[in-house]
Amino acid sequence: xxxxxxxxxxxxxHGPELLHHFVSAEQQRNTVSxxxxxxxxxxxMFFGGMFCAYLIYRTWYYAEFAAGSRSLNxxxxxxxxxxxxxxxxxxxxxxxxxxxxxxxxxVVLLLLTLVLGLTFLGVKAIEWxxxxxxxxxxxxxxxxxxxVREYPQLHIDQRHAQIFFSLYFAMTGMHALHMVxxxxxxxxxxxxxxxxxxxxxxxxxxxxxxxxWHFVDIIWIYLxxxxxLIDRKPLK
Amino acid sequence: MATAAVSAExxxxxxxxxxxxxxxxxxxxxxxxxxxxxxxxxxFFIGGFxxxxxxxxxxxxxxxxxxxxxxxxxFTMHGQIMVFFFLIPSIPATLGNFLIPMxxxxxxxxxxxxxxxxxxxYIAGGALMLYAMVEGGVDTGWTFYTPLSTAFSNTHVVEAxxxxxxxxxxxxxxxxxxxxxVHRMRAPGLTWSRLPxxxxxxYATSVIxxxxxxxxxxxxxLVVLERTLHxxxxxxxxxxDPLLFxxxxxxxxxxxxxxxxxxxxxxxxEVLACFSRKRIFGYGAVALSSIGIAVIGFIVWAHHMFVAGxxxxxxxxxxxxxxxxxxPSAIKVFNWTxxxxxxxxxxxxxxxxxxxxIGLFTIGGLTGLFLASLGLDVHVTDTYFVIAHFHYIxxxxxxxxxxxxxxxxxxxxxxxxxxxxxxxxxxxxxxxxFNLTFFPQFILGYMGMPRRYWQYPPEFQILNVMSTAGSTxxxxxxxxxxxxxxxxxxxxxxxGDNPWGAAGLEWKTxxxxxxxxxxxxxxxxxxxxxxDQIPVPKEAWLEQ
Amino acid sequence: xxxxxxxxxxxxxxxxxxxVLTVVTAxxxxxxxxxFNTIVALSIATFKAILVVLFFMHxxxxxxxxxxxxxxxxxxxxxxxxSLSMIDYLTRYLx
Numbered sequence: 001x002x003x004x005x006x007x008x009x010x011x012x013x014h015g016p017e018l019l020h021h022f023v024s025a026e027q028q029r030n031t032v033s034x035x036x037x038x039x040x041x042x043x044x045m046f047f048g049g050m051f052c053a054y055l056i057y058r059t060w061y062y063a064e065f066a067a068g069s070r071s072l073n074x075x076x077x078x079x080x081x082x083x084x085x086x087x088x089x090x091x092x093x094x095x096x097x098x099x100x101x102x103x104x105x106x107v108v109l110l111l112l113t114l115v116l117g118l119t120f121l122g123v124k125a126i127e128w129x130x131x132x133x134x135x136x137x138x139x140x141x142x143x144x145x146x147x148v149r150e151y152p153q154l155h156i157d158q159r160h161a162q163i164f165f166s167l168y169f170a171m172t173g174m175h176a177l178h179m180v181x182x183x184x185x186x187x188x189x190x191x192x193x194x195x196x197x198x199x200x201x202x203x204x205x206x207x208x209x210x211x212x213w214h215f216v217d218i219i220w221i222y223l224x225x226x227x228x229l230i231d232r233k234p235l236k
Numbered sequence: 237m238a239t240a241a242v243s244a245e246x247x248x249x250x251x252x253x254x255x256x257x258x259x260x261x262x263x264x265x266x267x268x269x270x271x272x273x274x275x276x277x278x279x280f281f282i283g284g285f286x287x288x289x290x291x292x293x294x295x296x297x298x299x300x301x302x303x304x305x306x307x308x309x310x311f312t313m314h315g316q317i318m319v320f321f322f323l324i325p326s327i328p329a330t331l332g333n334f335l336i337p338m339x340x341x342x343x344x345x346x347x348x349x350x351x352x353x354x355x356x357x358y359i360a361g362g363a364l365m366l367y368a369m370v371e372g373g374v375d376t377g378w379t380f381y382t383p384l385s386t387a388f389s390n391t392h393v394v395e396a397x398x399x400x401x402x403x404x405x406x407x408x409x410x411x412x413x414x415x416x417x418v419h420r421m422r423a424p425g426l427t428w429s430r431l432p433x434x435x436x437x438x439y440a441t442s443v444i445x446x447x448x449x450x451x452x453x454x455x456x457x458l459v460v461l462e463r464t465l466h467x468x469x470x471x472x473x474x475x476x477d478p479l480l481f482x483x484x485x486x487x488x489x490x491x492x493x494x495x496x497x498x499x500x501x502x503x504x505x506e507v508l509a510c511f512s513r514k515r516i517f518g519y520g521a522v523a524l525s526s527i528g529i530a531v532i533g534f535i536v537w538a539h540h541m542f543v544a545g546x547x548x549x550x551x552x553x554x555x556x557x558x559x560x561x562x563x564p565s566a567i568k569v570f571n572w573t574x575x576x577x578x579x580x581x582x583x584x585x586x587x588x589x590x591x592x593x594i595g596l597f598t599i600g601g602l603t604g605l606f607l608a609s610l611g612l613d614v615h616v617t618d619t620y621f622v623i624a625h626f627h628y629i630x631x632x633x634x635x636x637x638x639x640x641x642x643x644x645x646x647x648x649x650x651x652x653x654x655x656x657x658x659x660x661x662x663x664x665x666x667x668x669x670f671n672l673t674f675f676p677q678f679i680l681g682y683m684g685m686p687r688r689y690w691q692y693p694p695e696f697q698i699l700n701v702m703s704t705a706g707s708t709x710x711x712x713x714x715x716x717x718x719x720x721x722x723x724x725x726x727x728x729x730x731x732g733d734n735p736w737g738a739a740g741l742e743w744k745t746x747x748x749x750x751x752x753x754x755x756x757x758x759x760x761x762x763x764x765x766x767x768d769q770i771p772v773p774k775e776a777w778l779e780q
Numbered sequence: 781x782x783x784x785x786x787x788x789x790x791x792x793x794x795x796x797x798x799x800v801l802t803v804v805t806a807x808x809x810x811x812x813x814x815x816f817n818t819i820v821a822l823s824i825a826t827f828k829a830i831l832v833v834l835f836f837m838h839x840x841x842x843x844x845x846x847x848x849x850x851x852x853x854x855x856x857x858x859x860x861x862x863s864l865s866m867i868d869y870l871t872r873y874l875x
Binding site: 021027032034039041042043045048049050052053056057061138157159160162166167169174 | 449
């Protein structure tokens, strides 16, 4: 724990990437890595507020959550999960490529990540559009008459269903916003990787971008069962 | 230690560069601290002006100074500005920012550019808040309770909510920076058990900022989405639960009280040790009680909701948990008192504020236990008893600590001493004004005067007149330091690097410090507060 | 932070496991397991998340205790938020 950082005053190791107040590249790397992990901890609590709301309303209004979940497209949801996990693989391999100094491979992997990330957002847009067509977006034209007809045995209350869809849009929307930020981040990383900024000695930005990307992936790993798989078993 | 004559000539963080650019684009933690100091002082006086208008309205039983609507906006924005734009950043963003790198022997915070970003976020949030204010204000109460804030209020809830959302990220980044800095930037030999208690207190504060603030951020986003896009997460018309908003709001906003008070406790530990010339009694207990307060502070939040309709069983749990937070708080007060025992005490201005802190915080803390008890809370909920209680904590505690710290480190920050006689006078005025303002409110509340009304029955007038009179005295007490601090920038006596004879690494560098704080990275071989090894300076400001 | 370069084989192995688990969790949701549907779905999600954290985010091989402490505290405070809120909601309409 007591990794008292400053050992010597020598500045000869200062490359262009090393900021003045650090002594060594290692100290700088450990510092920004810790900062990223702390940031991810705040993100856990940020999404945690919505998970809390979800948990409470799912306990109260299970029938409407079940019906709302059934109305989501499980195929598109599964495909998107696969796409996002694939992008996590390309990111992990990208960090490895940077560690080994394979510039071309790194650029290709980052581009693949971008393609997969944009695919995810595209599929998400299709799903949201479907919800718009079905009048499942909370607001003046909201209606779940179709679900009431389809699942008479669940005795759906239209108002409670609106809470499910409010949470659905808040949670997937906030996740998608994080994806958009991630895509922006990876555009920047790709540009610098292409310019050859990163190599075995300096790949911190790739590592940090990767941590962020994996975190957003983990949020989705939970959103998928919590939103799409609430209740799919055959209705009696 | 360099002498005063040398330090006046040498290059320091203030005279290294000049011009507006060198300030607005600085990454020097000391300059950013001063940027914060100026900005939060600005907001403090806006919030304070609103407080004076509130007190002036309450001078008479009739609602005769402002309209009821205006009054609602006044107390709402007084609360929002004071909490989010003054108290939360007060000690951490100014004194913490300035001192933590020096106290741990580092050249800067770990993430200097993030530090500057944090100030700009604060300014952006503050500007949006001012925009909401001049556009007509907000009337929901600082707590944004739903469904008033989501469905009924036709004031500028969205702007104010987003302003606080943005300022919240400023607070998160400050906390993140401190945690990383304390872990990664300590000088050789500076182990955790040698850290000043100021640093321990800020570490605990930062943990709350990191883990609490995101929850209110998402909660405010959901309120904004409910107002603008008609999402229905807290909407009772849909079967949503307004109490859920309160749960999420207080999950941050209760620990937020500890964001305000913990840094003040850190200041008090430094000041008490210095002016008693003793090592803090029970160093380890005081350090760990900061962490204890931070953690327990997270599990008491529903005591704000005892009469709001939560389950009786959970109220029971939260009541017991709330009593628990008294334990680490009491550990601190007892250890401070024990530090004074057989100390060689001098009543310089910082010490007056620190002693004031201990007394007022104790009153604020003990009346908090009244509110934690389920039966009594029913009687005094939403009365002036609550107002008095949290002002004893926030003004009597946090602001007193802030003033103690400002005076204590003013010679370090500026290289000049404030006028000691005026300092002591102001401290006395603040103490008298504060108690005259807020002690009558305990009685008012106990007699049943509710908060947030602009009229009241005539039998409450005497106590309200006392309170209003006290608030004007308090205002004088706050204006005085403002004046003599500015005066001292030019005319204050130039002092040496360590005018108090204080322990701590920040006193081993020159005043004002050089840009990178130390010419050579210090190596720490001693325990904190080694006052037995430091001679008492024979200075005028330490005379009785 | 990671100096340790892991073999690409391991990354592919983790990836395949995650893929299989995704398909499994989707498929299992169609089978009636009573209350266990939710438990299975969340257990699989948690297992997947652990794999991502340990291997893709390098927590298993190349991180210090402090990283684990940060993760543990975030989860701890999340659990506090969820559980203490639920105490209210689960007991509100008793008696």
